[in-house]
Amino acid sequence: MRVPGSGHGPVLITGGAGFIGSNLADRLARDGHDVLIYDALARPGVEANLAWLRRRHPDRIKAMIADLRDRDKLEQAASNVCAVFHLAAQVAVTTSLTEPEQDFDINLRGTLFLLEVLRQQPAPPPLVFASTNKVYGNLADIRLARDGDAYLPEDPALRRHGVGEDRPLSFYTPYGCSKGAADQYVLDYARGFGVPACVLRMSCIYGPRQLGTEDQGWLAHFLYSVRAGRPISIYGDGRQVRDVMYVDDAVDAYLAAWKRIAAVSGQAFNLGGGPANAVTLLQILAEISELTERPADLRFSDWRPGDQRYFVADTRRAAAALGLGPAIGWRDGLQRLAQWIATERPRREPATVAGDAA
Numbered sequence: 001m002r003v004p005g006s007g008h009g010p011v012l013i014t015g016g017a018g019f020i021g022s023n024l025a026d027r028l029a030r031d032g033h034d035v036l037i038y039d040a041l042a043r044p045g046v047e048a049n050l051a052w053l054r055r056r057h058p059d060r061i062k063a064m065i066a067d068l069r070d071r072d073k074l075e076q077a078a079s080n081v082c083a084v085f086h087l088a089a090q091v092a093v094t095t096s097l098t099e100p101e102q103d104f105d106i107n108l109r110g111t112l113f114l115l116e117v118l119r120q121q122p123a124p125p126p127l128v129f130a131s132t133n134k135v136y137g138n139l140a141d142i143r144l145a146r147d148g149d150a151y152l153p154e155d156p157a158l159r160r161h162g163v164g165e166d167r168p169l170s171f172y173t174p175y176g177c178s179k180g181a182a183d184q185y186v187l188d189y190a191r192g193f194g195v196p197a198c199v200l201r202m203s204c205i206y207g208p209r210q211l212g213t214e215d216q217g218w219l220a221h222f223l224y225s226v227r228a229g230r231p232i233s234i235y236g237d238g239r240q241v242r243d244v245m246y247v248d249d250a251v252d253a254y255l256a257a258w259k260r261i262a263a264v265s266g267q268a269f270n271l272g273g274g275p276a277n278a279v280t281l282l283q284i285l286a287e288i289s290e291l292t293e294r295p296a297d298l299r300f301s302d303w304r305p306g307d308q309r310y311f312v313a314d315t316r317r318a319a320a321a322l323g324l325g326p327a328i329g330w331r332d333g334l335q336r337l338a339q340w341i342a343t344e345r346p347r348r349e350p351a352t353v354a355g356d357a358a
Contacts, residue, residue: 009080010034015088019210022049023247024254029057037063038077045211048346068110078117083258087130092215096175107178115189126261127197128254135180137170138306150241150280151309162275162312165268172306190266198257198264203272203313207247208340223341226288231297235304238282243273243312246333256322264321272313277330291338
């Protein structure tokens with residue numbers, strides 16, 4: 001993929017050893033791009049993703065092991081790149097509640113450092129930022145009804161299409177505040193300083209190379225836990241609804257945002273599986289039990305601060321602006337992830353004992 005005016009340096013991926021970052025780096029390298037991964041390797045297990053990338057693309061993949069808060073290293077990494085995908089973050093709501101200053105420093109201050117580095121360049125490279133549906137808060141004002149084993153909106157249009165980008169922002173929890181503020185900084189630097197940048201507000205992304213834990217990556221974590229016979233804690237009653245998106249579709253969206261950055265700069269898009277891939281936690285667990293031929297050992301706990309009983313992304317704006325095709329169905333995607341876990345995953349599974357209600 002050639003992007004006019006994007007320069008000739010490598011593609012920079014902050015958080016490139018993580019789940020989405022490693023899948024994105026693999027696609028870029030397969031397409032003939034040099035990739036610079038900037039990652040602190042703070043999340044247990046991601047070093048295996050980096051090793052995998054280096055084995056597959058020894059001539060394309062380079063890495064800088066550094067923290068997002070190290071401004072000098074960040075400036076060095078971003079000094080001669082053709083595009084930036086900013087995925088590095090503190091990703092756990094629970095961690096943000098216990099360590100809000102660290103959450104702020106990584107998610108907001110680190111993003112501002114990166115934006116300033118790019119702004120000061122004569123021709124800033126395109127930036128695609130990984131945001132989150134948590135910028136919309138807990139959506140407590142949406143009236144929900146029980147429909148079978150699912151919470152669904154009473155409003156017919158919302159039930160049909162999901163939550164759109166015109167939804168007011170409502171930051172909730174330190175994680176929601178830090179990611180939401182970073183989201184707004186990226187858009188402001190695009191509109192005010194001319195940094196070509198857009199924002200993707202992601203729902204639940206899943207797929208190979210995801211090392212799910214209680215705090216993040218719940219779908220993969222459910223698979224790991226059921227396979228290992230570990231108990232899974234469900235926060236709430238399991239009837240909460242999420243739209244899940246297979247990682248290959250997410251990578252398509254990131255690349256399309258880069259390709260079309262001139263048209264989409266300064267805009268934010270909701271990115272998820274959409275209504276066709278809206279499922280409850282109980283549905284996912286039932287399917288996992290069928291795939292693995294093992295029962296899920298569920299332990300139910302109270303709802304947590306900021307939990308959304310319903311979130312489904314309205315994907316129409318992203319599909320139109322980015323030229324996205326139909327998403328991979330959740331059952332097909334789940335089978336692909338289960339196959340990867342069974343045959344190709346790193347030997348050391350994530351050491352966790354409970355499941356995330358996402």
